[in-house]
Structure formats: structure tokens, C-alpha cells
Amino acid sequence: MDNRNTVFAIALSIAILIGWEFFFAPKDPPPSDQPAATAVATPVTPGSSADATLPMTPPGVTAPGTTPNAEAAPVATAARVKIVTPFLLGSISLTGARFDDITLVGYRETIDPTSPPITLLAPASAAHPYYIEWGWITSDTGVALPTPTTEWTAASPDAQLTDSTPLVLTWDNGQGLLFTRTIRADKKYLFTIDQTVANTGERAVTLYPYSLVARLDAHESKGAGFGFEGPIGAFNNQSKEVKYADLKKKLSDAAESVGGWIGFSDKYWLSAVAFDPSIKIAGSYRYADAGGRDRFQTDLRADPIAVAPGETKSIKGYVFAGAKELELLDDYSKDPGLQRFDLAIDFGWYYFLTKPFFLTLRWLHGLLGNFGLAIIAFSTIVRLLMFPIANKQFKTMNNMKRLQPEMKRLQEKHANDRTKLNQELMELYKREKANPLAGCLPILIQIPVFYALYKVLSVTIEMRHAPFYGWIHDLSAPDPTSVLNLFGLLPYHIPTFLAFASIGAWPLIMGVTMFLQQKLSPQPADPMQARIMMLMPIIITFVLAPYAAGLVIYWAWSNTFGILQQWVLLKKTEAADAAKIDQSKSIT
Numbered sequence: 001m002d003n004r005n006t007v008f009a010i011a012l013s014i015a016i017l018i019g020w021e022f023f024f025a026p027k028d029p030p031p032s033d034q035p036a037a038t039a040v041a042t043p044v045t046p047g048s049s050a051d052a053t054l055p056m057t058p059p060g061v062t063a064p065g066t067t068p069n070a071e072a073a074p075v076a077t078a079a080r081v082k083i084v085t086p087f088l089l090g091s092i093s094l095t096g097a098r099f100d101d102i103t104l105v106g107y108r109e110t111i112d113p114t115s116p117p118i119t120l121l122a123p124a125s126a127a128h129p130y131y132i133e134w135g136w137i138t139s140d141t142g143v144a145l146p147t148p149t150t151e152w153t154a155a156s157p158d159a160q161l162t163d164s165t166p167l168v169l170t171w172d173n174g175q176g177l178l179f180t181r182t183i184r185a186d187k188k189y190l191f192t193i194d195q196t197v198a199n200t201g202e203r204a205v206t207l208y209p210y211s212l213v214a215r216l217d218a219h220e221s222k223g224a225g226f227g228f229e230g231p232i233g234a235f236n237n238q239s240k241e242v243k244y245a246d247l248k249k250k251l252s253d254a255a256e257s258v259g260g261w262i263g264f265s266d267k268y269w270l271s272a273v274a275f276d277p278s279i280k281i282a283g284s285y286r287y288a289d290a291g292g293r294d295r296f297q298t299d300l301r302a303d304p305i306a307v308a309p310g311e312t313k314s315i316k317g318y319v320f321a322g323a324k325e326l327e328l329l330d331d332y333s334k335d336p337g338l339q340r341f342d343l344a345i346d347f348g349w350y351y352f353l354t355k356p357f358f359l360t361l362r363w364l365h366g367l368l369g370n371f372g373l374a375i376i377a378f379s380t381i382v383r384l385l386m387f388p389i390a391n392k393q394f395k396t397m398n399n400m401k402r403l404q405p406e407m408k409r410l411q412e413k414h415a416n417d418r419t420k421l422n423q424e425l426m427e428l429y430k431r432e433k434a435n436p437l438a439g440c441l442p443i444l445i446q447i448p449v450f451y452a453l454y455k456v457l458s459v460t461i462e463m464r465h466a467p468f469y470g471w472i473h474d475l476s477a478p479d480p481t482s483v484l485n486l487f488g489l490l491p492y493h494i495p496t497f498l499a500f501a502s503i504g505a506w507p508l509i510m511g512v513t514m515f516l517q518q519k520l521s522p523q524p525a526d527p528m529q530a531r532i533m534m535l536m537p538i539i540i541t542f543v544l545a546p547y548a549a550g551l552v553i554y555w556a557w558s559n560t561f562g563i564l565q566q567w568v569l570l571k572k573t574e575a576a577d578a579a580k581i582d583q584s585k586s587i588t
């Protein structure tokens with residue numbers, strides 16, 4: 001195989017994949033001609049719900065020039081109702097009835113089992129406010145509506161929201177409107193919100209139901225990765241993502257559809273709101289400066305509801321606050337019908353590869369009980385599926401190896417005539433039925449597989465903190481060992497300036513397998529090319545060392561399997577050649 005073509009194929013494929021991801025992947029659809037903010041901005045009386053929503057500055061925001069108190073209590077002292085479900089803990093304040101205190105008890109901040117659980121939502125008084133709000137707006141300036149400062153009344157003084165006990169809150173505006181909010185929690189991360197308005201007054205009212213998710217400061221994970229983090233939603237069965245930086249520049253964006261959802265996506269966590277999937281909605285993404293800090297908001301507004309005297313009208317909505325577990329998101333897509341909820345996981349534009357890959361890994365994990373073993377099994381399956389192509393590649397490589405002496409003779413003979421050399425080489429390839437490019441096909445196939453697996457390891461929470469054996473306690477993180485301290489035998493910390501040279505044990509194993517596989521391949525006749533190819537395992541080892549350990553394990557095992565295949569085929573070829581020689585001798 002012509003190694004120059006192999007190197008070129010690898011470089012070109014990686015460039016295409018990464019370049020497409022950043023420059024040509026499907027962009028957001030154009031904003032709607034009628035943004036959701038239009039209805040929200042209708043004239044209202046001071047103190048109404050719309051006043052609380054539109055200014056984009058929540059209560060408790062730090063004033064310009066000051067620093068938020070990171071040690072402040074995350075939950076205000078106002079009366080609260082506890083949230084206790086198998087996977088969530090938190091509370092809802094009776095002031096405003098916001099979702100602003102949610103902790104995910106099933107996930108920890110680090111692999112240390114004693115580390116704090118993940119805090120998802122926090123009130124406006126916290127260091128990093130992040131909350132969900134429901135309410136009503138109207139253009140009728142004479143109607144009082146519930147606001148973030150409204151004191152709601154629980155149906156029971158010892159009320160508690162559990163997966164079997166709903167929470168019922170009421171508020172009377174004193175003008176003939178009784179607002180009731182019934183909140184139900186399932187066993188995982190979904191809340192169902194039933195909002196009811198009973199009109200006992202003498203005139204009809206028209207109300208717009210809304211919901212919003214607001215947070216201060218951008219929250220993007222550090223480190224390499226292609227997973228989207230920021231304002232996100234699904235409208236018309238398509239994902240609509242708006243980067244924090246882009247929203248900060250253009251201030252607002254919008255979308256409309258029947259059904260859909262909107263919220264914020266972190267690497268592994270999601271907070272989102274939705275109305276009944278049969279209702280037409282308008283969604284908006286907005287940014288504002290809040291006391292010198294960035295405030296981002298996503299909101300939904302449903303079509304207006306007219307409530308005549310003596311009538312009672314209701315609307316159903318949903319709150320998701322939890323981990324982006326694929327199976328669960330798929331379930332919520334079916335019931336209650338949250339449109340394309342799985343798009344909250346950024347599988348990328350090559351969704352057709354990444355999602356099936358993950359489903360395969362999850363199935364293998366169910367059989368083997370370990371995601372590391374699942375990755376090895378997956379690598380084996382890929383190699384077996386590619387065996388016919390690999391078999392042809394190895395035969396081509398062996399043919400090329402057999403032609404090396406003749407190729408070297410031609411290079412020496414036509415050292416000063418490049419055109420003649422190429423002609424002679426082409427004649428040689430044609431005569432011996434050897435194709436130097438045939439070996440590139442398996443590599444071109446492997447690179448998308450490799451890249452899709454990297455995406456799966458980067459964005460799926462099922463891989464987060466998934467252990468392997470030995471020193472690998474998190475397959476989604478880099479190998480924690482380092483050659484610089486003899487893999488932990490020497491008790492000293494690696495200085496930051498030497499981090500680039502901190503190669504773990506698995507990357508070294510992968511590099512060795514690449515070297516051995518290269519040794520079984522025909523070597524370039526050109527000494528310069530040979531030296532460059534000898535450097536490739538070292539370069540790839542350094543490049544992949546900071547990446548997820550699961551990815552490195554995949555490549556190492558794939559190389560090992562390839563070495564075994566190549567060795568077996570090499571022995572078969574040598575045996576066949578020996579048989580041909582013996583046959584020719586016997587004829588002679």
C-alpha cells in the first residue's frame with residue numbers, strides 16, 4: 001500500500017469531518033416573521049406577569065460592580081414546599097411558585113461517591129440563578145395576574161410534591177378570577193403542570209399562557225468536544241439551537257410550531273418547558289444585560305384563552321429538569337408527546353451513525369455489564385463487518401510488499417526521470433494486478449466510525465463516569481495516568497507546562513499497536529517516506545492522549561484485531577507462495 005496515500009486519506013477525512021461539523025452542518029432555520037415577544041410585549045398594568053417577564057432582570061441580581069456571594073444560601077427563606085421523588089430533591093417557593101431548587105440525587109459532580117450531587121436549578125438569590133416560571137399575561141390593563149412575588153396558597157399546610165402526591169396551589173386576584181396550579185411529578189424528571197382559571201366575575205377576560213426558563217451567565221463545559229450547550233428547542237420536528245455568543249450579539253430569535261419545547265441544554269443536563277403537544281406555540285430566545293451580567297431566557301407563549309363569566313378554562317404544560325438519558329427522552333417523545341425530545345442530545349449531523357452506535361453500545365453493555373467491554377465488542381463487530389474489505393486490503397498490501405524489490409529497482413533505474421518511473425510503476429501494478437489505493441478504503445470507512453464513536457463518548461450521559469478495569473474509572477475522560485511520573489509510582493504532580501507530554505498508559509498501548517501494525521505493512525521504498533511513517537504512531541499517540549479513554553481503548557483493540565487479521569493472512573500468503581514454488585520445482 002502506498003503510505004503517502006494513506007496519510008493523505010487520514011488527514012483529508014479528518015479535515016472534512018471537522019470542517020463540515022463547524023462550517024457546513026445544518027444551521028438554525030430563519031427566524032419567524034412574527035416573534036413570540038410580540039404578544040409578550042402587549043400593554044399591561046404595572047406589576048402584572050408580563051412586567052416580571054419582559055425586563056429580563058430577575059429579583060436578586062447583583063448590582064453592577066459587585067460580586068455575587070458564592071457562599072450565599074441557594075434557597076431563599078420564604079415558605080417552600082418540598083419536592084421528593086426517587087431521582088429529584090428540592091423545593092418550590094410559595095412566593096411566585098417557581099421551579100428554582102432542583103438537585104439530581106442520582107448524579108455526582110465527580111467520580112468520588114461522596115462528592116456533592118448535581119444542582120440543576122437555583123433561585124434568583126443564588127450565585128448563579130437558573131429557574132423555570134409559569135404564568136399568564138394579558139393586554140387588559142384592568143386585570144391583576146399572578147407574578148413572581150405572588151403568594152400562592154397550598155391546598156394542605158403540610159403539602160409535599162412526590163411522584164404519588166400532587167401539589168395544588170391557588171391564588172385569588174380579588175376581581176373574580178381564581179387561579180389554580182396543579183403540579184404532578186413522575187418518578188424521573190418530568191413535571192406536569194395543569195393551570196386553571198375560574199371566572200366568577202362579571203366580564204370576560206382573554207389570557208395568554210406562558211412559560212420560561214431563565215439563567216444568568218453562560219454555562220459551557222471546558223475541554224474539547226463538539227456537543228452543543230446553550231439555548232435549545234424543537235419546533236416543526238427540527239432542533240433549533242442558538243449559541244450563547246450568537247444570542248448575545250443578536251439579542252433575540254424566535255420560532256413557531258404546533259407542539260414543541262424550549263429550554264437550556266448543558267453537556268449532560270437539560271431544563272425545558274412545553275405545552276400540550278396539540279397546541280400552537282410561539283417560542284423565543286432572548287438576551288439582556290442584567291446588572292452587568294449576562295441573562296439568557298427561553299420562553300413559550302400559547303394562543304390566547306378566553307374565559308367568559310362563569311367559565312373555567314385549563315391548559316396543560318410540562319417541565320423537564322434532569323439528565324439527558326436517551327431512553328428516557330425517547331419515552332417522553334412518545335408520552336406525553338414532547339416533539340423530537342431526543343434532539344436534546346447533540347448527536348450531530350451524522351445522527352444516522354451516532355444514535356445507532358450508541359444504541360448498539362447500550363445493548364452490548366446490557367450483555368457484558370461494562371461499557372469498556374461494550375466498546376471492545378463494538379470494535380470487534382466493526383472489524384468483522386469490514387472483514388471482506390480488510391481481506392482485500394491485506395492481500396493488496398502483501399502484493400505490494402512482494403513488489404518492493406522491483407519497485408526499488410525501478411526507482412534506482414529512473415531516478416532522474418519521474419515521468420518514466422510513474423509509467424513503469426503503472427505497468428508493474430497492471431501486470432501484477434496490484435492496486436496501491438485499495439488499502440485506503442478501510443481507513444476511509446474507519447474514520448467516520450471513529451469520529452462518531454468520539455461523539456457518542458462526548459455527549460451521552462450513560463458514558464459519564466462509566467468505569468472500565470484497572471485505573472480507568474471514567475471512559476468519557478482521558479487516561480488519568482502519566483508516563484512522566486511512571487504511571488503514579490512517583491508521587492509528584494505533573495506541572496502544567498508539561499501537560500502536553502503527559503501520556504497515559506492506554507495511549508501508549510495504542511501507540512505500540514499502531515507501530516506493530518505498521519511493521520506488518522510494506523515499507524516505503526523512499527527513506528524519507530519511511531521515516532515519516534515511523535513517526536505516525538508517535539504523533540497519533542500525542543494527539544489522542546487528551547481524548548476520552550474509551551476512544552483510545554477502541555483504537556487500541558481495533559489495531560490489535562487488525563494485527564491478528566494481517567498476521568493470519570500473511571501466513572496464508574506465505575504458505576500459498578511456498579506451495580507455488582514447490583509446484584514449479586516439481587514441474588521442472
